[in-house]
Amino acid sequence: MKLVTAAEMQAIEESSVEAGVSLDDLMENAGLAVAEAIRDDLGTHAELFGKRIVILIGPGNNGADGFVAGRHLSNWGAKVTAVLCANRKTPDLKRDPAEQAGVTVEDGLTDSGTQLLQQRLATTDLVIDAVLGTGASRPIAEPLSSLLFTVLESAVPVVALDLPTGLNSDTGEYDVAGLPAETTLVLGYPKIGPALSGDFTVTGESSVLDIGIPDGLDSQITATLITADDATELLPERPIDGHKGTFGSTLIVGGSKDYLGAVTMATDAATRSGAGLTFVATPKSAYDRIGGLVPEAMYRPLESHANGDLSPTEAALTAIEMASRRTSIVVGPGLGSNSSATEFVSTLLSQLQPDQPVVLDADALNILAKTYRWWERFENPAVLTPHPGEMSRLLGISTEQVQLNRLAIALEAAEKFNRVVVLKGAATLIASPDGRLNVSPWVNSGLAKGGSGDVLAGLLGGLVAQQPEDLFEMASLAVFIHGYAADSARSEFGETGMRPTDVISRLGSFYRDTVQVDRQ
Ligand SMILES: NC(=O)C1=CN([C@@H]2O[C@H](COP(=O)(O)OP(=O)(O)OC[C@H]3O[C@@H](n4cnc5c(N)ncnc54)[C@H](OP(=O)(O)O)[C@@H]3O)[C@@H](O)[C@H]2O)[C@@H](O)CC1
Numbered sequence: 001m002k003l004v005t006a007a008e009m010q011a012i013e014e015s016s017v018e019a020g021v022s023l024d025d026l027m028e029n030a031g032l033a034v035a036e037a038i039r040d041d042l043g044t045h046a047e048l049f050g051k052r053i054v055i056l057i058g059p060g061n062n063g064a065d066g067f068v069a070g071r072h073l074s075n076w077g078a079k080v081t082a083v084l085c086a087n088r089k090t091p092d093l094k095r096d097p098a099e100q101a102g103v104t105v106e107d108g109l110t111d112s113g114t115q116l117l118q119q120r121l122a123t124t125d126l127v128i129d130a131v132l133g134t135g136a137s138r139p140i141a142e143p144l145s146s147l148l149f150t151v152l153e154s155a156v157p158v159v160a161l162d163l164p165t166g167l168n169s170d171t172g173e174y175d176v177a178g179l180p181a182e183t184t185l186v187l188g189y190p191k192i193g194p195a196l197s198g199d200f201t202v203t204g205e206s207s208v209l210d211i212g213i214p215d216g217l218d219s220q221i222t223a224t225l226i227t228a229d230d231a232t233e234l235l236p237e238r239p240i241d242g243h244k245g246t247f248g249s250t251l252i253v254g255g256s257k258d259y260l261g262a263v264t265m266a267t268d269a270a271t272r273s274g275a276g277l278t279f280v281a282t283p284k285s286a287y288d289r290i291g292g293l294v295p296e297a298m299y300r301p302l303e304s305h306a307n308g309d310l311s312p313t314e315a316a317l318t319a320i321e322m323a324s325r326r327t328s329i330v331v332g333p334g335l336g337s338n339s340s341a342t343e344f345v346s347t348l349l350s351q352l353q354p355d356q357p358v359v360l361d362a363d364a365l366n367i368l369a370k371t372y373r374w375w376e377r378f379e380n381p382a383v384l385t386p387h388p389g390e391m392s393r394l395l396g397i398s399t400e401q402v403q404l405n406r407l408a409i410a411l412e413a414a415e416k417f418n419r420v421v422v423l424k425g426a427a428t429l430i431a432s433p434d435g436r437l438n439v440s441p442w443v444n445s446g447l448a449k450g451g452s453g454d455v456l457a458g459l460l461g462g463l464v465a466q467q468p469e470d471l472f473e474m475a476s477l478a479v480f481i482h483g484y485a486a487d488s489a490r491s492e493f494g495e496t497g498m499r500p501t502d503v504i505s506r507l508g509s510f511y512r513d514t515v516q517v518d519r520q
């Protein structure tokens, strides 16, 4: 499912006009679709008759849509009052027809406006928020903030038209002076901001309404929300007569004397990915304590000094030998980033067969961030899986800068490094150097715990092992499956109580559920 930015929606509007569907057509379609959705939600025309509806009208086209919806609702028997929450341009083309259809227009901007609205709300069944849509451009100020607060206090149910006022369509940032909705009726395409924030307390339940945008214009949209159907399509084939060689093999390079859990979780996750074989290369100091912990995997120690640190040159030779017949390699979980680990990673990456796909996670990313123009030092196709802190180090900017514009940052990093980038966070983003961008539908604070990233890296390594040509697709699939399993862990333990190991044990559930659907 495509997700639009405000600028893309604007461009689509312009292309619609060129294709013969005018802005007026779109607004008429939008207003009618909103009115129909409200009527259908109530059940019948009879239910709508006599209902008291207040429409909050803003300064732009969102407000114009509100007038069109009000016109239809009034024609169908509702008692509609449009409350002006901003000055509107004259002539106000959608206002006159609405008034002719019986809509009462009141000015919310006068001194007595808020008081009048307060009285009216006492007998109002429904508020339609047509104040701001995709054109919101600055913080909400007086007198609008008081008007919106009056509505919020009244506890009358709110239906937002296109977006709840205060919710930024691109970033998902929410202005606390805004108006949360019970329902959001989204026009044409879902907006990317709400998907990125994942805060459904602001949008309530969303549905997307068809407003008659001509077909074929969505190629202008960069971002796609990954749906369960998309993920099902991406699952690597599992031929009935396949053997373990059919499903590829992954090598996980990680662990250190100080960090033992990360590589174990990545390995455990890889064994639930469907890959045929999982190998682990871990420093001798770690091998002595965790070697064999995941019984399905094959472990080998990497040469270490007496103090437990890697012996970089010999260890890299061993890892390269182990990597030689593997169809994917994961580097990073728990590896540490001291000088031995840094030299080891540099040597390993520069000597791998250049067509071998690599998943770079955790400490591998911190090591690369310290390496001058690392992206030119090896040729291998790769997926990088940074969290915002790791991304800030990779790009040399602050974490706040990353968080403020995650979409652009993910795309910029993918293009600059010429690698697939998974920018983790609420609604993880997957960006490809060719400009494609997928958005995870999962938002789950239960994943904000040490170990979640290791699980994702191992799962991804195992998926890439099965389909090494399709890094963007496998990264998107891994993020989806990881989120799906985490959702199941959340239903059992809650966001507070769930652990990364609970996610691992549920990684198989998406395959199981999908296969069951397939066979029904
Ligand atoms: N694109 C499409 O295909 C279609 C779009 N459609 C509809 O159009 C909507 C977008 O319309 P829009 O561009 O007129 O923007 P909208 O949100 O109504 O308001 C912009 C106005 O608000 C003002 N303003 C900004 N921030 C503010 C603040 N904090 N407090 C107060 N004022 C503020 C801003 O002022 P400015 O920034 O210019 O100073 C400007 O005057 C879209 O959501 C959908 O409903 C459909 O009808 C048909 C198909």
Ligand SMILES: [K+]
Binding pocket: 062, 129, 130, 131, 132, 133, 160, 161, 162, 163, 164, 165
């Ligand atoms: K709105």
